[in-house]
Amino acid sequence: MKRRLFIATSLSTLAGCGPVTAALAQNAQVQRILGxxxxxxxxxxxxxxxxxxxxxxxxxxxxRVNGFATPADAAxxxxxxxxxxxxxLVVEGAVERPQALSLAALASMPQRTQITRxxxxxxxxxxxxWSGVPLASxxxxxxxxxxxxxxxxxxxxxxxxxxxxxxSLDLHQAxxxxxxxxxxxxxxxxxxxHGAPVRLRVPTQLGYKSAKWIARIEVLGSFAxxxxxxxxxxxxxxxxxxxxx
Amino acid sequence: xxxxxxxxxxxxxxLATRLSHWLWFVAFLVLVGSGLQIFNASPNLDASDKSxxxxxxxxxxxxxxxxxxxxxxxxxxxxxxxxxxxxxxxGERGPRAFGATITIPGYQDLAGGRRxxxxxxxxxILCWLVWLVSTAVKGNLRELIxxxxxxxxxxxxxxxYLRLRKTPPDHGTYNPLQKLAYCSVLxxxxxxxxxxGLALSPGIDAIANPLTILLGGRQFARLWHFAGMLLxxxxxxxxxFQVLTQGFFNQMRSMITGWYRA
Numbered sequence: 001m002k003r004r005l006f007i008a009t010s011l012s013t014l015a016g017c018g019p020v021t022a023a024l025a026q027n028a029q030v031q032r033i034l035g036x037x038x039x040x041x042x043x044x045x046x047x048x049x050x051x052x053x054x055x056x057x058x059x060x061x062x063x064r065v066n067g068f069a070t071p072a073d074a075a076x077x078x079x080x081x082x083x084x085x086x087x088x089l090v091v092e093g094a095v096e097r098p099q100a101l102s103l104a105a106l107a108s109m110p111q112r113t114q115i116t117r118x119x120x121x122x123x124x125x126x127x128x129x130w131s132g133v134p135l136a137s138x139x140x141x142x143x144x145x146x147x148x149x150x151x152x153x154x155x156x157x158x159x160x161x162x163x164x165x166x167x168s169l170d171l172h173q174a175x176x177x178x179x180x181x182x183x184x185x186x187x188x189x190x191x192x193x194h195g196a197p198v199r200l201r202v203p204t205q206l207g208y209k210s211a212k213w214i215a216r217i218e219v220l221g222s223f224a225x226x227x228x229x230x231x232x233x234x235x236x237x238x239x240x241x242x243x244x245x
Numbered sequence: 246x247x248x249x250x251x252x253x254x255x256x257x258x259x260l261a262t263r264l265s266h267w268l269w270f271v272a273f274l275v276l277v278g279s280g281l282q283i284f285n286a287s288p289n290l291d292a293s294d295k296s297x298x299x300x301x302x303x304x305x306x307x308x309x310x311x312x313x314x315x316x317x318x319x320x321x322x323x324x325x326x327x328x329x330x331x332x333x334x335x336g337e338r339g340p341r342a343f344g345a346t347i348t349i350p351g352y353q354d355l356a357g358g359r360r361x362x363x364x365x366x367x368x369x370i371l372c373w374l375v376w377l378v379s380t381a382v383k384g385n386l387r388e389l390i391x392x393x394x395x396x397x398x399x400x401x402x403x404x405x406y407l408r409l410r411k412t413p414p415d416h417g418t419y420n421p422l423q424k425l426a427y428c429s430v431l432x433x434x435x436x437x438x439x440x441x442g443l444a445l446s447p448g449i450d451a452i453a454n455p456l457t458i459l460l461g462g463r464q465f466a467r468l469w470h471f472a473g474m475l476l477x478x479x480x481x482x483x484x485x486f487q488v489l490t491q492g493f494f495n496q497m498r499s500m501i502t503g504w505y506r507a
Contacts, residue, residue, distance in 0.1 A: 022334065025350035025357050037363035045448035052454045060295065117295055117463065119447045121355065123287030124296040125463050204451045238356035244448025245363065 031238075042242035047173045051203035054115040054127050059186055063128045065193045066120065067212055068157040068165055076156050076213075084197040089181075090216035093152075096143035103197055106183060109133045109141075114178055116203035118210065121239065130201045132182035136175045138217070144171060147221045150231070153200055156213040159233065167211040168223050168231040168241070169202065178203050181214070206243040208234045257505035261379035265372045266500055272369040273481065275361055278349030280474060281342075282358030288329075288342035290471055294462025302468055305329050307340035370439060373431070388418040391428045395421040430480050438473035441466045 024030045079087050084103055091099040113131040120126075139151070151174040155165040173179065180201040183190055190196040195212025202209045209232075223229065228236025235241045258266075289296070290303040304316040305328050313329020315322050324330075331344030334352030345351035349361050380386040398421040404410040406422075413420060419427070443449045444457045444466035460466040488496045499505035 022351050025354065025361075031357075031360065034360040034364040037360070037367050040367060041363060041448075045446060045452070047448065047451075049451040049454075051447065051451045052457075058295070064296075117447075119445075119450075119463060120287070121359075123283065123467060124289075125294070127295045204447055206447060234356075238354075238360070240359070245446035 038240045038242055041240075041245050045244045047176055047204050047244065049204075051116050051178055054117070056115065056129070058127050059115060059129050060126045061186060063118075063185060063194065064124070064126045066207070067195075068159055070192045071156045071158075071213055073156075080192055080196065087197050089198055089214065091138060091142045091219070092216065093218040093220050094145040094148040095219050096145060097141065099138070099142050101138075103183065106133050106181070106198070109137055112177075112180055113184075114180060114201070114203070116178065116201065118201075118203070118207050120207040121234075121243070129186050130180055130182040131184040131187075132180050132198070132201075134177065135169075135179040135181055135200070136177070138181060139171070139174060139219070142219065144219050148219045149221050150219070150223050152218040152220055152223055152226065152231075153211040153214050154216045154218060155211050156215045163227065163233065165211060165213070165233045166226065167200065167209055167233070169209070173202070173205075176202070176204060204244060208232070208239065209243050252506045254504045254506045256503050257499045258503045259379070259383060259385065260503070261376060261383075262385075263500055263503060265376035268372045269369060272365045272372065273477065275349060275365040276369065277474060277478065278347060279358040279361035279365070280470075282348040282350065282353075283355065283362060284471065285342045285348060285353065285358075286355045290468040291464040292461060292468055293464045294457075296464055303471075305342035311338075313340075366439075366442065369435075373435065389424060389427055389431075391421070391424040395424055399425060426480065426483075430477070434473060434476050434480070438470060438477065441470040441473055445470065 088100040088102055089106065091101075110133070111131055112134050113129065115127060115129045117125050117127050135151070148171060150168045150170055152168045153166060155167075157165045159165070169179065178201070182195075182199050182201045183197060185191070185194050190199060195214075198214045199212040200210050200214060223231045227233070230236050231241045232239075287296075288305040289298075289301055291297050291300050292302050293300040301316070302318060305314070305324075306316070307313050307329045311325065311330060312323065313325040313327065313331065315324040315328045326338075327344075328342060329340070330338060331341045332346060332351075333339040333341055334345030334348070334350065341348075341353065348358070350357045377386070380389070395416075398414040398416065401410060401414040402416070402420050402422045405413040440456065441460060443453075444460050445463060450457050450463065457463055457466060460469055495506055
């Protein structure tokens, strides 16, 4: 009987872990300590090698739509109605030559096509064929200044409460050969639900890094003054800035 | 004074062994709880690289309000209250694969679950390395390693436990079955769980894609990682049963103070 009592006590103690961990989960100090794993993961894994590139037949023809709702404001609808002819991808901030590129101008730059897997932080994966301009080419064109450190992507979608999506990469991640400003998915122009007219693809990190509906790119020395200061919308909600794991 | 207390005590577990044991215990509970939290964000396991419903091995879901189901290899079971429709950690029940009593944090929080998981993954791995070096240096590792002549003694040892044999076969500090269990967990299953976890990382995948391919792809790695967790839970359950049935207080004392009464 004692043994049974012990097992019952142990189990109810384990069940009691819920409130305990909830309290710990809301303790900022505890969360700072747990966050120590991120710089370790970043240092150890980093951005190295190349993500696997697949064959045409591996592609998901109906690539899963995720993230925030497709922008529905008047400005976006106007752009979309005119096939994004009036869209300009702005590159500004700590650059020698600020840019405002039309889709035609982007199309005239050297293109890259890559069939890569999108790994969502939720756990699922999908494979898409992405074409567009390597981010490195665009950075070369704009010429980051000596004080530049991060590339911040300002997007047109919001969380429903008006907070605009944004993301960031450091210059090293941004110059990875597979960091792509995609304008095409599965041999067709990027559609509205997948981030038209321009989205980012960073296959060496989790999906939330691959910002959709990019309005402008800011090259900055720090992202501390933007929104929650952690370098991205989901980072501000507690997700890691380094999303390689 | 009873008979047990009169028996001589001997120093059974070194400090490094005891510390790593309890640290692993904590890390194991946190890794399972936070792992289930992470699983909840996408409660399917596919034997494939990309997500593929045609190769779905496990799916936990809620097809209707108040109903939880678990589908294994295409066979669906109603698991309301246990899996699929469970406590949400806010005093209600809702569509969640694993309930708030076993996830960390209790309520739905993928970002939080990931923080707990990665931190304690580091703790478990560093603990393993410290334990390995310290036991190897002290020479105790030799007592634990399964050797060629142990293989032939596995059945006699099992027969002894089943009372088909009066005496156990000759053995050192650990009997052949103990060696098999501990070596499997420490040198096969635990490293397997770490490797399958690493294969889920797109950053690692870019560095070591053959690892992901070897495991059958990323979603398959997620399935292996989950299966590895089940094996560790299986070991934990048997281990706990043995501790409870073979002199609980003596066992606990020896793993806390190091001293065991023969």
